[in-house]
Amino acid sequence: MANFIKNYQIDNLDQAILTELINDARIPYSEIAKRNRVSPATIHVRVEKMRSAGIIAGTRLQINxxxxxxxxxxxxxxxxxxxxxxxxxxxxxxxxxxxxxxxxxxxxxxxxxxxxxxxxxxxxxxxxxxxxxxxxxxxxxxxxxxxxxxxxxxxx
Missing domain, CATH: 3.30.70.920 (Lrp/AsnC effector binding domain/regulation of amino acid metabolism (RAM) domain)
Structure with a gap:
């Protein structure tokens, strides 16, 4: 069983990151960073925190x-x-x-x-x-x- 971060509260940047990833899970972190005026490292850290919190549960290929x-x-x-x-x-x-x-x-x-x-x-x-x-x-x-x-x- 994964060891989730409890009570992680997402903010506006987290919401923006999630929206970008929902639209295209393959988007580079550097592109998300540029669109949100932060560093790619910030995006990486935020994504990893949301994974640890169980908010991001994985990525999937969508098949028609x-x-x-x-x-x-x-x-x-x-x-x-x-x-x-x-x-x-x-x-x-x-x-x-x-x-x-x-x-x-x-x-x-x-x-x-x-x-x-x-x-x-x-x-x-x-x-x-x-x-x-x-x-x-x-x-x-x-x-x-x-x-x-x-x-x-x-x-x-």
Missing amino acids: AKQLGYDVCCFIGITLRHAGDYPTAIEKLEKLEEVIEAYYTTGQYNVFIKIMTPSINDLQHVLINRIQSIEEIQSTETLISLQQPINRDIQP
């Missing part, structure tokens, strides 16, 4: 799933047979490469997952043969996404 042939995005609400089935069900769902996100939720469903497949036929196969066959799952409800008009990160 549609360009890779994944045309179907859907969300599946899952009702478990028993509350105690959660750990086992999650372990089984994690093994399915089509499951790209999972949430433990309140309300109608115990678990809410996001999956991506190349086609509706592939979705049907995954749903019937791989998800609904998990014995800890009592029922599912599938919502197919038609488009994603908003996709953004939290702003600092």
Whole structure:
């Protein structure tokens, strides 16, 4: 477990750094420094402090799933047979490469997952043969996404 700096408060410079990195994680520290009229060393120190505080958790490459042939995005609400089935069900769902996100939720469903497949036929196969066959799952409800008009990160 990481040893985080507790109660780190971000200031305007930290917010500016985070905004720049959200827009382009590959931007050189020297460019961020120039835009904010500080030294590159200051940017480096601030980024490292925010990493130590757990504010910056890593960097990721963003992939266009549609360009890779994944045309179907859907969300599946899952009702478990028993509350105690959660750990086992999650372990089984994690093994399915089509499951790209999972949430433990309140309300109608115990678990809410996001999956991506190349086609509706592939979705049907995954749903019937791989998800609904998990014995800890009592029922599912599938919502197919038609488009994603908003996709953004939290702003600092």
